[in-house]
Amino acid sequence: MNIKNIISILSGLLMLVALTGCEGEKDLIIIDGNLPIKTSTLYMVGDATPNGWSLDAATALTPTDEDPLVFSWEGPLNVGEMKLCLATGSWDNPFIRPQNAGEEINKKGLTDETFKMHAGDPDDKWKVSEAGIYNLRFDLRNWTMSATYVREQDAPVIDPIVADALYIVGDFNGWNIDSPTQLEKKSDYIFVYEGPLTSGEMKACLTTGSWDASFIRPETNGCRIDRNGVESGNFVYSVNPDNKWKIEEPGIYRLTFDLQNWTIAAEYTGDFKPAPKLYMIGEATDGGWSWDAATVIEASSENENIFVWEGELGRGSFKASEEKDFGAPFYRPSTPD
Incomplete structure (x- = not known):
């Protein structure tokens, strides 16, 4: 049997199968497009959402x-920004995202906009450009979403914040949450910082060691602090949005936080120039209390206001100064020893 005959027989069989299929499966449904996303849970994360970027505390949506x-x-x-996921616990899971990166959610609303779902890059997210109370609706059967602006957000309830300590963290101290700068407690609710601030951003916290805690922040992101003081004296205490004050002019500042009335005052008290180097002395250092043998600490190459030294320390005390002079100001711990 030659190849032409084989092809002819196969073609006839295929035609017979097709005709039989059409006769016996008249109710066959052809699905055009994405299959429904079958899940019993849906969450959203992002600095636009109530619980921020904490995947463990992602905000849950409810099936209708x-x-x-x-x-x-x-x-x-x-x-801020937001995206959605079917399960918490891993950033490697697929996320529901807008078709177009940065698609805005605002007072105009969105109606039956299509979305996509994938893991990895591009890390496209929705952008909430106007804060407010919104109604969100995600149709996982048809891969569409709608967002409706309901009304303005409620004004924050100002209850006095009881705290044993208050810290500030920002560009001026390298965003070191494990060792933020502690303010001086003047009374039950008044905390004061007086010292250098470099250009950059800043916020305040009651505890160290975690970025997931509530922070003291300005009402609007980028609130200016400069020679004229602070642009707006009111602050909020929240996990999100991640608003921060912006230090426009480096210098010596006096910051006063009132945790009873949720206000901040800023006073520019003088120019500040980074120190060229620091000198560390004390019995814990190799040179002891001798200025001639003081340990020199150089500024970090990444930040001229961060001084880093690594070496061996013995038992005993130490302190540091910008000058080799016992009469000069010293950098000291906020509490003895």
Whole structure:
């Protein structure tokens, strides 16, 4: 049997199968497009959402009564970004994202906008450009979402913040949350910092060691602090949005935080120039208390206001100064020993 005959027989068989299929499967449904996303859970994360970028505390949406694959949520959204996931616990999971990076959610709202879902890059997110109370609706059957602006957010309730300590962290101290700069407690609710601030951003916290805690922040991101003081004296105490003060002019400042009335005052008290180097002396150092044998600490190459030294320290005390002079100011711990 030659090859032409084989092809002819196969073609006839295929035609017969096709005709039989058309006769016996008249109700066959052809699915055009994405299959429904089958899940019983849906979460959103981002600095626009109530719980920020904490994947362990992601904000849950609720399945609707009419369709378990349509999820809804109503609540406050801040200015910032957001995306959604089916499960918490890993950033490697697929995320639900807008078709176009930075698609805005604002007072105009969105209606039946298509979305996509994938893991990895590009890390596209929705952008909330106007804060408010919103109603969100995600249709996982048809891969569409809608966002409706409901009203303005409620004004924050100002309850006095009881704290044993207050710290500031920012560009001026290298964003070191394990060792932020502690303020001096003047009374039950008044805390004061007086010292150098470099250009950059800053916020305040009650505890060390975690970025997931609530922070004291300006009401709007980028609130200026300069020679004229602080642009707006009110602050908020929240996990999100991640608003920060912006130090426009480096210098010596006096910052006063009032935790009872949720206000901040800033006073520019003088120019500040970074020290060329620091000198460390004390019985814990190799040179003891001798200025001639003082340990020199150089500024970091990444930040001229951060001084780094690594070496061996013995038992005993030490302190540091910008000058080799016992009458000069010293850098000391905020509490003895």
